[in-house]
Amino acid sequence: MYRSKKLAACVWGAAASLVALYAAPTAAAEPTFATDVWPILEANCINCHGPDRKDSRGRLRKAKAGLRLDGKGHILAGSRATSTVVVPGDAAKSMLVQLISLPHDDEEIMPPKGEPLTKAQIATITKWIDSGADFGKWQGAAGGKVPAGAGAGEGPKTSLQKIYGEVGKGLEPLEAAQLQGVCGGLARVEAVLPGSPLLRVSFSSHEKEVTDDVLRGLVPLRGHVAHLDLGRVAITDKSLQLLASMPRLVRLDLQWTAVSGPGLVATLTPEPSAALWTQLISLNLNGTKTNDAALVPLQKLPKLQHLYIWDTPVTVEASDALRKARPKLRVRHQLRLPAPAPEGARDGPRRRNG
């Protein structure tokens, strides 16, 4: 009888999978690359992810997505887009495992044509990666290399990358522990760029709590701070000495702090030997009591490109003189917003005559 046959098949299927379940651990124990994994790749992947070849019409076929799976170096190097095709010890992060285990109707599944890999095959590969992706003596095709900075952007460097690269050259990064709980946990500390030893420090939403005393918490970091955002925090001229001890500052934001012209003058005109803020490119003093006298030492900062002195006691004459002395320095002194729209202009469309 048809129905009972189907039922029987059902029962048998269940029994078989039970057997498989119990049998699985021993059968799939410690897959080795050469005998367990490579045959799967060879049969299912190498056609597209192998060496360059000519197809039947004589056209050159390169490895798809720049990914070759026929050599140890190639596998670890990954594809054009990602180096995480195989992440030794972490199958879940490995794109290879992610793509072969997609639902069968997914347009991204690998292999894209033909039968998907069986559960046993996926399990073999997963297990091999999870246990460290040991290739044994297998090398396969030569070539390919493991990129140094996984996930790093390609293409030309931006000017910012060049600047920070230069300033941070040879600097040892601080220990992670030193970056924890800085300034009583109020500081947000991060690398200026991924992998850079230089730091960016900001105090978002804690401005009022950051006093001169709290800022002393930056002392151990002072050689590494390159971007310091102190906008609106409760510091005074007292903190300028600490800021002066930061030789790698590239961007410094002091807007709407109690920092004053005399304070800047006193800090920036020490004995002639001291070279202060030689890397500083951007200095924001908007809303401070910066005065004309302070522009004199500021004018000498060799790399300064952006100076913000809007809403300060600085006079137009002094800022014009500064512009003249340093034509390439961009000085923002006044907020030149467009004049308000003439009355009536905003009430409905203007009509054209004729």
Add this chain to the structure above:
Amino acid sequence: MNNDEILRPADSVTRRSFMHGAARTLLGLGTMPLLSRLALAADGTAVASAPVLGPATARNVIYLYMSGGMSQIDTFDPKPGADTQGPTGAIGTNVDGIQLSEHFPLLAKQMDKVALINSMTSNQGAHAQGRYLLHTSYELRGTIQHPSFGAWLNKFGGRNNPTLPGHVAIGGSGSITSRGFFESEFAPLPIGDPTKGLAHSQLAKGVDDKTIDRRLARLKKMNAAFRKKFNNDKVKAYDDIYDEAVKLMRSSDLAAFDISQEPDAVRDAYGRDRFGQGCLLARRLVEHDVRFVEVVLDGWDTHNENFEAMEDKCPVLDRALTSLLVDLDTRGLLEETLVVVATEFGRTPEIKIDRNGRDHFPKAFSALLAGGGVRGGMRWGKTDPSGNEVIDDPVSVQDLNATIGSALGLPLDHTVFSPSGRPFTVAHKGKPVRGIFA
């Protein structure tokens, strides 16, 4: 007897299981997403790895969305002398070789801060589809809601201000920008009227902080059993919304939402219309480290009387955008804030004579970027003298999003899996236009 009857459980529906079922269907609390995700995790597919951020030149984005399809010829890609130009004139700018339409006299003086993209191209010529593609980089599908760009940014980059939302949408309908399949914390905070600020963010009369704390504690207690039983994303989403709201209500940065604190002269400069005031609010929010603010200006769908509409619409954009750029620049915010002006498609160079209008035209249109490491005073890509074809360096919608993403250091190749186990990337394999960065 058929298989269904064999598989049906022997016990009948109990009252308790009926209640569970009712809660699931009536409250939309499905347990399936969690179950299916666990299953996938066991297969090793749905487990997301941590994204590796790349070098960023920008930290925040102000995204000005021109809804309806902005005419490129009447704005950023004029074709003086061509039949397609119509009555709109062209003017020179403070950058040699770059012209704008005559409706942008203010912006013309700030073009040294701007990178124009005149070679935008899309394959979506209908509003809903085009808008969706622009915001998500994916085509509109019935089966999934993709996250929009602001959600991706916060998902990968995190918030910079812990007490304010990382993603705010000003004007326009909430459906334009969306968290998609990401967690509720990545949803945009919608602001309808920028002059009203954040509605309902004050405590009710007669309720103090203590009372609120007590009430919230009681609520948590009452919900505990339910949460334990339905320990899934949707229930968590409700909790998160409460937590977020309380955090926001108590934020010392709440004043960021109050544009009445701005001097009248500044408010006038931006324009006393919804969009202008929205741009001003966006500046205040970015100043407080909100990472992604979208401001919508609609009314660009000019099938009829295009030229009259341009005289009306363009000055609003000109004034608000120029004020925004000048204001950000003076405050030092433009160094790390990327300003984007984008639209879902352009409009036909050909003028529809009978109605003096222009129709949808996804083949060639324009966008604008400024700040955030973008090199100013440049133009990327080119259309032919009639404006009908992109002839140099085409930029797809995905490419535009990849460009924004790369400015923010987002990993364009990092795959995120939807709850159904499908792989997605920010900008959907778009290629960043690296040439526009300094």
